[in-house]
Amino acid sequence: MNRNLTEDRPTFVTHLECSLTGERYEADQLHGLSRAGRPLLVRYDLEALGRAVSRDTIAARETDLWRWRELLPVRRTTSIVSLGEIETPLVPIPRSGGGSVLVKDEGRLPTGSFKARGLVMAVAMARELGVTRIAMPTNGNAGAALAAYAARCGIETVILCPEETPEVNVREIAAQGARVWRVNGQIDECGAIVGRGAAEGRWFDFSTLKEPYRIEGKKTMGLELAAQLGWELPDAIFYPTGGGTGLIGMWKAFDEMERLGWIGAKRPRMYAVQASGCAPIVRAFEAGEEHAERWEDAATVAAGIRVPKAVGDFLILRAVRESGGAALAVGDPAILKAVEDCAKKDGLLLCPEGGATLAAYKQAVRDNLVDEDERVVLFNCATGLKYPMPEAGQWLDKNAAIDLAAL
C-alpha cells in the first residue's frame, strides 16, 4: 500500500506571511486572509528540509501528491483524507497542438478536476485545526472536490453556485453529501454571502485564497512537472486562470525548488489564459496595472474561468510579468473549436478551460510569442466528460436492409 499515506514524516512549516505586506502569522492556527485583506502564504524551513529530503528521496516514493509531504503543511499523517491523488500524466497532442506540446491531464484526479489538489490539502488542514463546518462559493469543480473530501471525514459543507454553474457540478456536489444552493449572481456575489456567514461564525470560509492551504495543494502541479520532466521546467506554461491559485502555487513551487537546489534558475514563461467574456487579468496586464478591476457582465462557456474579481490578482500579474509571459484572452468559438480539434485529432477530450489553453497557445504561436519548437505544457484542468457535447448517433434499424457500405 501507499506509504505516503501511512508513514509519519517530518514537517518544516515555520510560519505564514501576508503576500502583500510580509507580515508574519503563526503556523498551526486557523487563518483566513491577512489583516491587509490579502492571501497568506505558507513558509518552510527550506534549509532543514533540504537536509532531510532530496530529489532521490522523492523519486523512490509512490508518485501521488503525498510524495511531497515535507513540502506540504499537513503535520499529522492521520489528518490526510485521500481519494487517490495520482500524479497526472503528460499527454502529447501532436495533431491538434504540435510536436512540442504536452497536456497535463488534471481530469484524472478525484472528482475529475485539479481542484482536488487544493481541496485535499485545505480539508486535511481544516481537519487538523478542528474545523467542523465549511462554506464555499464555486463555479462547480472546487465545490465538487470540497464536498467529496469533506464527506469522507464528516465535515459539513454548504456550497453556493452561480446560476450558470454546469449542471453536472451542482448534482455531484449534492451526491457527495453537501448542501448546495444556486444563486442568481456571479462567484464573487456567492462569496459575499459566504463571507457574511463566516463573520457570524456559522462556518469557515473556503473561498479561493481566503484560506492559506489550497495554494499549497495546487503547488504540487509545479512540483510534479519538474519531476516528470527530469527537473527541467518547460519553456512555457498555459494556465486557465480564474482565481489563479494554481498559477501562483506553481510559481511558489518553482521558487522553493530552486532554493532547495532541485532546479536551476530557468523559469517557464507563464501564460494566464482567460476568456474574452471575462478577462480582468488580461485587461490589467495590458494596462500595466498591479491589480485587476472587477469584470462586469462576465460570460463564457468556460465556467471555471468566469471569475470577475480575483483576490490574488496582484500575485497572478506579478508571476506572469516576472516570468516574461503574458495574460491572453480567447473567445468562446476558439475555445469550442480547440476542444473539438483535440478530441477529433488526438482522442483527448478537454474541458472548455483546457480548450482555452490550446486556443491561446495557437494564438500565441501566430503572434510569435511562442516558437513552435519550444516545450510547452497546457493545463487541462478537468475531464471533458463533465461538459455538454454535441448530439450524435444516427439510427439504424436492425430489421431493415442495412447498407453496410454506408456505415
Next chain:
Amino acid sequence: MNRNLTEDRPTFVTHLECSLTGERYEADQLHGLSRAGRPLLVRYDLEALGRAVSRDTIAARETDLWRWRELLPVRRTTSIVSLGEIETPLVPIPRSGGGSVLVKDEGRLPTGSFKARGLVMAVAMARELGVTRIAMPTNGNAGAALAAYAARCGIETVILCPEETPEVNVREIAAQGARVWRVNGQIDECGAIVGRGAAEGRWFDFSTLKEPYRIEGKKTMGLELAAQLGWELPDAIFYPTGGGTGLIGMWKAFDEMERLGWIGAKRPRMYAVQASGCAPIVRAFEAGEEHAERWEDAATVAAGIRVPKAVGDFLILRAVRESGGAALAVGDPAILKAVEDCAKKDGLLLCPEGGATLAAYKQAVRDNLVDEDERVVLFNCATGLKYPMPEAGQWLDKNAAIDLAAL
C-alpha cells in the same frame, strides 16, 4: 519523460491458442476467433521472460500500464498509441463498504473507463498488423476508448450502440472522431451487424474477445493489483461482468505471475457481478452449466453489464469456479443505493457497474460468502461522472434577505 513509451524492450510472445481446443495459431498475424469459434489467448515464453525481467525491474519503472511491456503482445515501441494509461489507485471506502474494502478506481484511465486498457492494446496491435478500419458493437465505454485511440493514429472506426447506450457515450464516441450508429437492439445484435461487415471485408471486427489482444490489456488489472498489494493478492475480487474480458484477463495474469515466481499459489475468490435484469452467467453458474444461454429482454441501469450473451462465457465460469468464488446478481435498486451511499459517505462517485460490485459485496457479507475482515477489491470500471445524477440545488435570491442559519 516516460521511458516505458520510448525504450525498445524485448518481447516474448510465442503463439496464440484456442481457449477451448488449445489449437495453436501463429503470432504476428491478424486473427479473430479460433476455428472453433472461441477466443484466442496469447502465449509467452515465460522462462525467457523470467530471465529478462524481475519484479524489481518492474518496480523501478514508471507505474503506467506500459511498465508491463514484456508481458504484453506489442512488438514495436512505435506501435504504442498512448493517452496516459496510469496505474489506477486503490481507494478505501470505510464508511460505505467497511474497513477492508478497496475500490480500484478505473475511472481515472483515458476516456474515463477500464475499457482503455483493452483498447489501447488492441489498437496498438491493429496498427502493428496493418489494420486501417475497425468496427465494434458497444454499450458505450468500449466504443469511446476505441474511438479515442483510433483517432490518435488515424484508424477509421465504425461503432454500433444499442438504443439504451448512455447518451454521454454516444456523444463522446462521435466527438472523438468515430462514425457512430444507434441500433434498436442489444449489443449482440449490434455485433451481428459488425460481423456481417467483417465477413464482407469492410472492417476488422473488434467485438469483445473476438480479437485476441483486448484481454492482454485488461490483464494489467491483475498485474497492477499484485504490484500494488506487495505481490500478495486480495482474498476476494468483485468484478462487474458483461463480456468478462477483465475477469478472464486477471485470471490469466495471476497464472502467468505464478509461473514467473512473482506470486504464490494463493488466488482471490472471483465474484462475477451481474444485474438481476441481465444475469446469464449467474444463471449458468447456479445451474452448474459450462456455457451460458442468451438472456432475453435484458434490462438494467448498469449498461456496461447489459450483455445477454458472452462469447467467453465458459472462461468466466471456469475462472469463477476454480477460484472458489461465485456469480452474483443484484437488482437496480441495490445498485443505485450503493452508488448513493458510497458518494455520500466516502466521497467516491461510482459508476452503476461499480455500484453493483459494492451491492454484491454487501450481499455476500450478509450471505456469509465473504468475511468482513477479508481483504476485498471492488472494481469501479468507469467514472461516475458519466452517468445521470439526481437533480439538486435549491435557488437562493442574492437580492432577498437570506436566512444564513437555514443554509
